[in-house]
Amino acid sequence: MNSHADSVGSDHIHQFLVRIYFEDTDVAGIVYHANYLKFMERGRAEWLRELGFDQSVLTKIYNIVFVVAALNVNFRKPAIIDEKLVVKTSIHKIGFASIELKQVLENERSEINCHGLVRLGCVNRTSLRVMRIPGEIKERIHYVD
């Protein structure tokens, strides 16, 4: 799309909506912290799906799976039941065998619920050993930039 395919400082932000249900809340009346990570993963899954890489493609064609290698998340404003959050996903960095994504969750008043960096490792589906990210996936990620 542009001549700077290696540049991932793209403005492209994938957006995906999630709704808060009972299952997501805890006795403190707010979303249980670990559940934001589920929302983040739904956002990543939809981002990959839109690029053409749902799990069946990753598994059957490439025999890979992306696993979470590191998380760095700050929780700002608790979300509550019935709220609709937008999960914003953008590329922070792409390496040989890993992708680092920036993810932000915001409510309908554009208040940030939490935000952070998630590093995904590309691993062999069977052995779970580190693998190079397939070229097609890398290209497609760059293409949308």
Next chain:
Amino acid sequence: MNSHADSVGSDHIHQFLVRIYFEDTDVAGIVYHANYLKFMERGRAEWLRELGFDQSVLTKIYNIVFVVAALNVNFRKPAIIDEKLVVKTSIHKIGFASIELKQVLENERSEINCHGLVRLGCVNRTSLRVMRIPGEIKERIHYVD
């Protein structure tokens, strides 16, 4: 190991303790209903483990997995955070390819939180097709009666 191996009207009740944490609760201040089913499964897993059948044995030796085929559960008294519940598991019925278990969850004052019947199907680990319960498992289950 008695002469009435087919009789499962045993008095044997397996007991397993679970503690309620934040993750288990919801905004209503009580345990989220679907989470009791997780406690029930922990009880079943520990019951099978004590009989010698943890998941690695079921997978590697028998290539089977027990899947939940039916649930019939009544919820009586909500459990809350910090509570310790006992999961009581006993055999209700054993068939060719299924086991029906009776499970009761009680708090420390012996109040019933919920109780019900869970039918497990024995299926091939790979194909998920129905399989006969291996003889050794059936015998071991009867033996503890």
Next chain:
Amino acid sequence: MNSHADSVGSDHIHQFLVRIYFEDTDVAGIVYHANYLKFMERGRAEWLRELGFDQSVLTKIYNIVFVVAALNVNFRKPAIIDEKLVVKTSIHKIGFASIELKQVLENERSEINCHGLVRLGCVNRTSLRVMRIPGEIKERIHYVD
């Protein structure tokens, strides 16, 4: 809407789509059984929301919450990651303080993943004591029939 407001043998079926993500699956490669119950609750929440009763309304205006009192669910065909299921919710019975719903989960090939009856009890939000279902809610439920 009709003269038989008490009849709940309505053909009205609420439909809601859910997508299967990593969080929903287990090591057997399929959706973890208790997670179907989460999908069912999302379906119920959206059904109530469309009738005008989201949780904030139920809490602030009526001070009630619907809790699951009984479940009777049969699991038929395991769902897998990436699948899109439709949660079909219809009224089976309405009582003084409880609603019984029929819920069916189907995949995109109209195969039934699981189906069952869920009885909800209407309880006081604070005391969790049984309460009469507010007339407006009952009427609205009948109205859609």
Next chain:
Amino acid sequence: MNSHADSVGSDHIHQFLVRIYFEDTDVAGIVYHANYLKFMERGRAEWLRELGFDQSVLTKIYNIVFVVAALNVNFRKPAIIDEKLVVKTSIHKIGFASIELKQVLENERSEINCHGLVRLGCVNRTSLRVMRIPGEIKERIHYVD
């Protein structure tokens, strides 16, 4: 109870065991990443309980709740079903209204599954506004050092 009460560079490490069940795993055959955070919280809850501060004490006596304010976690070796992990919790830093804990999860071969820092904020149970950590809690935390 030494003269260096402010020093939190303690060697005291709280240990708590968790078992991996079906509910914790995903289709990749390993523990779903967000579920390690649940194990970490169980470890923190048991650490606080042993110090005399279970949730009912925090709620009724102090009207506070500790919420997760930030997470920085590295995932190293995936855990699998049936495994028993130890959750090691120790104090990294105590501030006016927050506690930073170091947490490490290890399997029975002392391999690290994941490790990281979790910052907890002390907030008012009702308003969720930041509050000073009660003196008794701070003292008790130092006492165990």
